[in-house]
Amino acid sequence: MNPNVLKQLAIVVKQGSLSRACEQLFITQPTLTRSIQQLEMKVGAPVLVRHRYGVEATEIGARLAQIGERILAETEQGEEVIRQFHSGYHNEFVIGIDPLWEFATVEQMTAYFMQEKRYVFHFRTGSAAAQIALLQKGELDFLLAPAHLSVKQGSLDRQLLFRDRSGVFVGKKSALLGADKPISKTVLEKQNWMVAGANAGFLDRPSELIGLKAASMAFTGSIRSVLHLLNTTDMLVRLPARMTLMTGEIDVEQRIQVDGQNGPRRDIALWSKIDNLERLEYMKVHAFIHDFMQTLDETVPTFDLEL
Incomplete structure (x- = not known):
């Protein structure tokens, strides 16, 4: 099966219109229609149905469009890897960040990471629950998030580096x-x-x-x-x-101040997958982030909190 046809189908489904998909693909509508018809002949069933507002996928069409989406994403990632290679970068690392951490440390963190010229850093901000799931699935390399989370941590390494309450x-x-x-x-x-x-x-x-x-x-x-x-x-x-x-x-x-004990710990940890700690480049970046967080903890005011 021609993967280009699946990519075209994915774009048609996303746009909900053959004409809008043609604009994005820079091809004529007859050309796109022939591609869809060839796919339907191979499937033996329609992959798209028309309605008054455009087109939508059938059940089999939706499943094939999902594969096309993945092909599109992999293609774009491949092109980005080539650009990174020609720009002299060794590797890309995806780092998840707690929203408050990003906002509170934006000045220090951006300045620190811009010093490192060997790697590309892709930062993703989101809730701890969503980010920890991405880390476990291998979609993140590192995560800067609360140290005390009610999640399964069997395959994860956690290093508590920034104290908070x-x-x-x-x-x-x-x-x-x-x-x-x-x-x-x-x-x-x-x-x-x-x-x-x-x-x-x-x-x-x-x-x-x-x-x-x-x-x-x-x-x-x-x-x-x-x-x-x-x-x-x-x-x-x-x-x-x-x-x-x-x-x-x-x-x-x-x-x-609240009657009773101090508030619970809200320390920030550097989370990573234990298996990845055996990779040399991964270990270098882990040490790079570790040093940043530890230095920040030692230099930022504690605001009279009992840490």
Whole structure:
């Protein structure tokens, strides 16, 4: 089977229109129609059905289009590898990053990684739960994410390198702003809460602070919205305290003390697959990231947190 036909089918299905697919492929509609007809003859059944708004895939057409999508992706990746080779890069490494970590360390991290000229770095930002799954499947080489996750870690290596602790932050319009003594659970239960890191695999939940009252908003893989609400409303949220204050977007007085013990650990770890640690180039990049995280931990203020 000609893989080009499968790529063409994938583009037709994605565009939902033969004419739009022709524009993307730079071919005429009769040429594309003949390719689809040849594929249908091989299959012995239609791969596309027409409707008033364009075309859509049949069941077999959708399955073949998925294969075409993978061929397209592999082709594009192959072209990028060639470009990297001609540009003098040795290899590409895909690094997953926690959203708050990216926002809090953007200046230091970009400057540090730009010093390394041998490799291409592909950064992916997302929730810890989604990223750890990608790491386990081999779609990430490294992950910078919370160290304490309720996930299976059998094939993973975890090195805790940046210390942090969970803290409670209040919006600038909250009556609790600047409180000089610990706030009781009774008072906290009456506040307007949001949840950051929903479905992120954290071991602890804010329920011990907000009681039976549901949080009015939850965010997964987002930090800008959370910081915006802390600056414009009276809402409360639990966040990694050190990284939150590192952003420079939140005032120190917005972190309040809570009756009882300190918040749970929110350390950041360098995650990787154990099997990959035997590869020389992989080990070099692992050491490169390790040094960055350790240096950052030693030089960034602790904001009087008990770390």
